Amino acid sequence: MSDLLSIALELGLKEDEYSRIVKILGRQPTKTEIAMYSVMWSEHCAYKHSRKLLSKLPKSSPYVLQGPGENAGIINIGEDKAIALKMESHNHPSAVEPFQGAATGVGGIVRDIFTMGARPIASMNSLRFGNLSNPRQRYLIDGVVDGIAQYGNCIGVPTVGGEIYFEDAYAENCLVNAMCVGLLEGEKIIMSGAAGPGNLVILMGSKTGRDGIGGCSVLASEEFDETSANKRPSVQVGNPFMEKLLIEAVLELKGKDLLVALQDFGAAGITCSSCEMSSKGEAGMELDLDKVPQREPNMAAYEMMMSESQERMMAVVTPEKLEQFMEVCDKWEVPASVVGKVTDDGMVTIRHKGRLEAQLPSKSLTDDIPIYCPEAKEPPYIKEVQSFDPLSLKEPDDLNEALLSILGSPDVASKKWVYSQYDHMVQTNTLLLPGSDAAVVGIKGTNKAIAITTDCNGRHCYLDPYEGTKEAVAEAARNIVCCGGKPLAVTDCLNFGNPEKPHIFWQFSQSIEGMIEACKALDTPVVSGNVSFYNESFGEAIYPTPTIGMVGIIEDIKHITSIAFKEGDAIILLGETKAELGGSQYLKVIHNKISGKPPAVDLEKEKSLQEAVLAAIKQGLVSSAHDSSDGGLAIALAKCCIAGGVGAWISLEYNNLSFAQALFSESNSRVIISCKADNAQKIQALCENNKITCQNIGQATGQSLSINNTINLPLGKLRDVYEKSLEKQIVGGKS
Amino acid sequence: MAKAKVFVTLKEGILDPQGQTVENALKNLGYNNVSNLRIGKYITLDIEGDNTKKELEEMSHKLLANPIIEDYQIEIEG
Amino acid sequence: MAKAKVFVTLKEGILDPQGQTVENALKNLGYNNVSNLRIGKYITLDIEGDNTKKELEEMSHKLLANPIIEDYQIEIEG
């Protein structure tokens, strides 16, 4: 085997991929070039295994200004304003070093947003860990939350919500998915395509060090023997202070129209940004690495090309505007240096110490990549779990106890311990504090607000990736509707195992199928996203976890609706409860079982339910709304009571179901509404019009939750269990 | 009983944004002769027993330092 | 050029919740022989010139430590 081929293999390229490189170039690649191909053709950058399926997702709608492909998707919300949204994973770095992994995850996603010229206005995060009885899991969540908090708080972007689940399947592969939303004012969007031969290429932000190039150290022995392994930290450290300065500098540069193009540094640093900017701009780029500001002495070319040092960006600027550009950077104390120029030859050319280190056709790195369509095969566990009948289990004698156990289980319990560590109020736009179905962020200067949510029930996706993913989209939309918003667009983060395994690829393709259907049915195009494969250890994959981030528009802030019951309100249940205990919290917590068919989603029903709820809210008929999801109706009712500081007197009709099913089934397409008694009839009429089942189930009153005289729990007890359980388990390790 | 000190420092090559910012601040105050400033932790404690050296090693490795990004040094007095 | 170290510690008598938390964590790990654990800052830097002692005093007093709640100690090597 040739030396070069073995380097290529060590860097993760396949033998035929290497041959392809030789064919493209018509010569042997240099080592630096191999390194560049290895990252650009990696799954992470090239989407080799997912590209084909992802291309089928619905992406367009009249209000979509930018679909997938740029740093973030952008949707128009009228009044000359637009919203940028994007979600991304930082799973692996967070498993290695939870604090820095999560912090740099936030940093990266926030950069994606302001790179487009949008001011970041809200962050969210979707987290998965293993069981909290294990000290390592407590260490992970503590570090991850701290990392998100310290980074997000420092840059002044409110972290307004998210979700957290705990399942053994994530013990070795925690998930940290971060989402950011930005506001664009005016027409202008900054794009990443390098244009205009002769224009200058500028590197701005932090200096380049040897961060995150662990995998490439295979090249070290060739080029740089004296460096010890210990000088090659693979952990990236974030500097939120620099990020804050970058945000302000970039937005000022945009305001003064000093940018031709801009790209943040994601994975693979300079390599990725130079190749993508050239390729998108149908241009080339010449860089001189000697001009790259370096944090450490004697960096080799490949080290600079691969470095993942954080808080860096690449800008293209016309020579006439250079001086003004530098003035803005100086003002914000952001280091910036000219490192090269745009060319018209379509090549990325890299020089270092007078030596030509790489010269590659930019398209070959971004477009002309190997695409795989692996085999998909249904895993055997599917038949087994789906044939399990939850009714075969004995129902607990004490349903009050059962309710409390579910309410206090970490998946369901209040995430206050988490969100009180996040500054969720900075920017003074947070119109619904954490605790409702979606976060609501006002848009100053208008009467509008946006609603943001992230959703995915990994357990349901594991039991049926197709239905589970449909449900994730449906629930996200339902959460937005319950807050008074109309769902607009989706960003996703698809977390799966190794796609080269047929069982995993089956999960993935089923999941995409479900997402396509649901996004089409609910008119929520996918405008950006991210795929994270290979979330496996010891051959065991995580649950398929296609996290859905969704943004909706609230046309008038007076439509904003919380989940809090108000004393005296009538309580109405919209939608039908079915015998759907499969994959429920009830099975998990009470019977210690993760099995069964998860609840199905009838997308047409879902759509009409959401229309009915939104219409009722817009007509001013509704005083609170909450969707019933994890834990079922009983848990949803308890949360509405706790939020409102009022009890409820409930009488459910449940026909052919058992009482436990009525309480804990997780059937989709259900919403609990409360309203002034006079409005109940109008809401019923709306439901009839939309062919939605609607039941008047009781009244908000008193200081305890009573359901059919069987559940009888004082509000204080409910609140105690709901609000304190998570902290007890994280801090005290008690369950 | 012995008094012990543990010095926890960021590994070489790991970015120290705090150190950098403080160094810049000193420069702005006119101390241009300062460089390479890094900030770590200085932990002092009392410890009983005869196995202190080994135990301090363990504690540092397990808890006081984060071996992925930090190094530590131990000093035991009297 | 000299290498210098500045140790910044909370004044005696001022509560150190971080030190306490770490001490408790060590106790939970079974190290019951540890007490009086306190956490300060360990700043290392390179400094040029002949007036380093005085300058380090100034820097520490002005910026590196807050004299209301912290003490500092300076060590200069070589």
Next chain:
Amino acid sequence: MKFGVLVFPGSNCDTDCHWAVSELGQEVDYIWHHQTDFNGYDCLILPGGFSYGDFLRSGAIARFSPVMKKVKQYAQTGGLIIGICNGFQILLEAGLLPGAMKRNDSLKFICRHVNLKTENNQTSFTNKFTHGQVVSIPIAHNEGSYFADEATLKVLKENNQIIFRYCSETGNTSEKYCPNGALENIAGICNKEGNVLGMMPHPERAMSDMLGSSDGRMVFESIIAASLQGRGKRDE
């Protein structure tokens, strides 16, 4: 009247403070941390955020910004200054207010609404409050545990310089209602002369019921009223 909101690298509540006083119909400018020659302001606001990343200690680096010299002069000549959160920390580090700020005793950042008891309503910052009034204003900080030595505390009390204390909904200021370990539940203090206030809670985040409370308005309304009465001094 005219407010000036200081902007340090890393400030992140500057726009919120700007917005808050604009909401009350007042004129307002940003003042850049390099500026040394501003004038014409009736009140300066040092906003919250993470000036210089809050590295080392919060406020420690910002207090050496060129603008701070002028801020000191402004204080000495009787101008009104309010430091909120990081702004409070900067005022402490700069010696414009006595004491120091330590890390929260929970070692965690805390963001939530808290209740405050108005201990002194006779100041330029609290004249719209009633004595002992309990208000709800959010906090959001990591280093908010106020500390002062005994002698300083005694002086603070003698001069009625303690303006806000953390308390229960009913105004109980016992330690268990202190979110961060602050000495005697202190949330806000002023200088002896009464023209410089520092407070950890964010009044600019409590400007309307939609934000969860409108109690913060009273702080800015008090300043406006004081200024109309000629308290403070316009710096010309």
